Amino acid sequence: MHIQRIQVPDFRALKNVDISFEKEFTPRIFPLGSQNGGGKSTLLQLIFVLLHCAGNPDRVQFIQNLLYGFEVNDESGKRTLAIIDIWDGSKTVRIDFLTCNESYILKLLVENQEIDLISDFNLSISTEIKVKRKKISYLERKITTLETSNTRLANLGKYETRKFMLEKEYNDLEKEFAFNFIFDRLDITHIDNIISFDDFTRRMSNIIEKRIEKYRVELGQERYKYERLNNLLNSYYDLCEKKKLIHICELFSSENEPNQQALLCKVSQINIDKTNEFLSRLSNQIFLTAHVSQIFLFLSSDDRKSLFKKQKNNQANYYQQIKTANSKLPGFFTYDFLAIDILIEAFKKARDEDFKQAVEQGGNYGNNYVKLLAELNSLLNNKKINVQTDLSGINFRIDGDETELYPEDLSHGELKRLCIYMWLKYNNIKDAIVLMDELEISFHPDWQYQIVRDLEEWGATNQYILATHSYEICQAVTPAHVKELEPKLRSKTI
Numbered sequence: 064m065h066i067q068r069i070q071v072p073d074f075r076a077l078k079n080v081d082i083s084f085e086k087e088f089t090p091r092i093f094p095l096g097s098q099n100g101g102g103k104s105t106l107l108q109l110i111f112v113l114l115h116c117a118g119n120p121d122r123v124q125f126i127q128n129l130l131y132g133f134e135v136n137d138e139s140g141k142r143t144l145a146i147i148d149i150w151d152g153s154k155t156v157r158i159d160f161l162t163c164n165e166s167y168i169l170k171l172l173v174e175n176q177e178i179d180l181i182s183d184f185n186l187s188i189s190t191e192i193k194v195k196r197k198k199i200s201y202l203e204r205k206i207t208t209l210e211t212s213n214t215r216l217a218n219l220g221k222y223e224t225r226k227f228m229l230e231k232e233y234n235d236l237e238k239e240f241a242f243n244f245i246f247d248r249l250d251i252t253h254i255d256n257i258i259s260f261d262d263f264t265r266r267m268s269n270i271i272e273k274r275i276e277k278y279r280v281e282l283g284q285e286r287y288k289y290e291r292l293n294n295l296l297n298s299y300y301d302l303c304e305k306k307k308l309i310h311i312c313e314l315f316s317s318e319n320e321p322n323q324q325a326l327l328c329k330v331s332q333i334n335i336d337k338t339n340e341f342l343s344r345l346s347n348q349i350f351l352t353a354h355v356s357q358i359f360l361f362l363s364s365d366d367r368k369s370l371f372k373k374q375k376n377n378q379a380n381y382y383q384q385i386k387t388a389n390s391k392l393p394g395f396f397t398y399d400f401l402a403i404d405i406l407i408e409a410f411k412k413a414r415d416e417d418f419k420q421a422v423e424q425g426g427n428y429g430n431n432y433v434k435l436l437a438e439l440n441s442l443l444n445n446k447k448i449n450v451q452t453d454l455s456g457i458n459f460r461i462d463g464d465e466t467e468l469y470p471e472d473l474s475h476g477e478l479k480r481l482c483i484y485m486w487l488k489y490n491n492i493k494d495a496i497v498l499m500d501e502l503e504i505s506f507h508p509d510w511q512y513q514i515v516r517d518l519e520e521w522g523a524t525n526q527y528i529l530a531t532h533s534y535e536i537c538q539a540v541t542p543a544h545v546k547e548l549e550p551k552l553r554s555k556t557i
Contacts (some may be wrong), residue, residue, distance in 0.1 A: 064348045064496050065091065065526045066110070067155060068148040072134040074109060074133065075360075076102035082546045084528065086150050090519040090544075094537045097548035103530035104357060106548070107498040109145060110528075112361045113160055113353035114496070115394045117328060118342030119183050123212075123312035124328060124394065125361040130314050133162060135324060140167030144326070149345065156341065157331040162314065165323045169304055184312050188296045195289040202282040206275055213271045217264065302328065307335050309342070326352055350394040350492060352483070353500035355385060362388060369538040398482050405489045409435060410450050438488075442481050446473065480517070487521045494524045503533035515539035 071080040080102075084093050097103050112129045113525060116122035141163040149156045166185050172184065303310050307329055314324040330338045353359070358367060362384050370381040389395050413431040420429035440447045445462045459468040486492075497518075502520045503511045512535040518527050537545045 064152075064345060064494060065150040066496055066528070067150050068146075069106070069110060070146040071106065071109065072323065074079070074144060075105050075544055077106055078549070080106065080548065082548075084526065084546070085543075088541075088544055090515070090523075090527075090540065091525065092515055092518060092529065092540055093544050093546055094529045094531050094533075094540065095548070096531060099532075101325055101548045103548060104353070106498050107351060107353075107500050107528065107530050110147065110496075111349060111394065111498055113145060113349070114158075114349040115346050116311075116361075116391060117455060118339065118344070118346040122346075124320050125388070125392065126312055128363050130162070130326065131364050133314070135162055135164045135167075140164045140170065142510070145164060151341075154332055156333055158329075159329040160311075160326065161328070164323055164325055168299070168302075168325070171306060172210075174284060184295055184299065186323050188292050188299070189313060191210065191290075192289065192292050192296065195285055195292060198284050199282065199289060202278050202285065206282065207276050208272050209275050209278075213268055217268065227464050291539045298389070309338055334338045346394075348495040349498075350396065350495055351498045352396045352398050352502075354504055355382065355397040357500060359385060359388065361392075383435070396486055398479055398486070405485045406439075406448075407454055408448075408484060409489050411454055414454075432510050439481065439484075440485055443473075443477055446477070476510060479505050480510065480514070484517070484521055487518075487525075492522055492525060495522075495523050495526070497522070497527045498530075499527060500530045501532075502529050503531055503536055508533075508535045511535035512539045 064083050066085055068083045069080065071077045073079075082095075095103055095106070112125050130144070133144070141161050144162055146160070147158045148155075149158065165184075168184065168186065229413050294312045299538040300310060308327045311326040314326060316405055328342075330341065333341050358370070360367070361380075366381060366384040385397065388398065410432065413435045416431045417429040420431075421427060434450065436450075440462075443459070446459050446468065447462050449458050449460055451457065459473060460466060461468065469513065482516065487497075502514060506514060511533045515536060516539070518525075531537070
């Protein structure tokens with residue numbers, strides 16, 4: 064996969080962006096520069112979230128967070144968010160992302176003579192369906208619980224019934240019926256002294272049956288509404304398919320309130336029935352790495368605001384939300400720590416591969432473990448990495464010296480370089496689009512220049528777009544590789 068061109072008419076700091084990334088260029092590494100506030104990080108996050116999340120329904124919440132407050136302000140009822148041209152290995156696929164309001168959808172309904180849908184259609188249908196589904200499930204549970212109570216009440220003997228009602232059913236039924244009309248006037252422990260057992264069970268059964276019938280009527284009504292909404296939604300999806308559009312998600316004006324807008328996309332050069340498959344495949348080949356201190360627009364508005372608020376002891380803070388997002392977005396990575404778990408798993412994998420080779424080849428062990436160790440040691444300056452025998456941890460030593468080093472004895476740059484290498488290698492990132500923000504942080508200028516060659520060596524089939532302020536990174540490629548956002552960067556002065 065390779066991004067050939069990105070166009071963003073107007074999104075936050077991005078105005079009239081139109082940048083091409085030539086697929087013929089070698090290396091496939093493109094520094095992206097601008098002054099502070101020029102929108103480099105915003106552009107990378109926009110590309111990542113749209114391409115990583117549009118093909119996966121479980122991730123659309125991050126698109127909704129990113130587009131919080133992005134509204135249609137055109138009389139046409141639609142607004143272009145971004146146009147991205149992707150080279151998929153054989154052809155250029157264009158993806159148009161646009162937002163639209165209800166008036167735009169209603170126009171499409173009229174054009175397609177879907178007149179009977181107009182009065183009931185709204186862009187909150189999918190949210191309403193979720194609410195109805197929960198209500199239906201709730202009513203079904205209520206009916207099942209009451210039917211079970213009624214059956215057990217009718218089948219148990221007097222003593223067992225009394226004990227059963229007291230110990231198991233009474234609390235639930237009391238919550239359901241409030242029991243003011245019976246149990247306030249009836250001592251359940253002396254039923255036989257006030258009312259016959261048969262009369263008691265009959266009265267209780269009648270009460271329960273009436274409540275069951277009430278719930279059944281309500282359930283029928285909810286199911287009818289649910290089916291109606293589903294039919295409306297399917298008709299809307301059919302309409303989108305006719306127009307070669309894919310509905311990605313509805314948008315929100317607040318955390319839980321829809322603002323009657325939706326995000327759609329149109330994919331050119333691919334049959335509409337193959338579009339979802341393409342988006343899903345693309346989502347697995349797009350990655351974003353950034354510093355943990357970055358403001359990530361795909362976190363919720365409240366989470367972003369929490370960065371500038373005093374944190375309470377029991378309150379999830381901004382960095383915890385980044386960690387949560389990291390677990391839900393497999394293509395998202397922050398290179399601010401030494402990924403010990405990744406390192407250990409890599410050594411385990413190499414060990415297992417060597418043992419497998421020994422079994423297959425009659426005792427001749429492979430060299431995967433030795434090769435991995437040599438590759439990692441080559442990344443460090445006069446230091447060597449050592450793995451504990453039980454693979455529970457690692458440590459570092461000076462080359463030629465057995466003195467163990469502490470974490471503070473390794474520079475941030477060394478740890479970061481090691482971390483990036485392991486992230487690319489362990490995740491086997493190939494033929495992918497890798498977006499890297501502020502890669503140069505913690506690197507000496509020599510390493511800033513060298514990192515371009517490192518990336519080419521570690522993942523030659525990937526495309527890298529590097530948002531950067533580093534002239535060294537820009538100088539490591541040809542001037543044509545370097546892309547800029549307005550306002551243009553000034554030339555480096557001597």
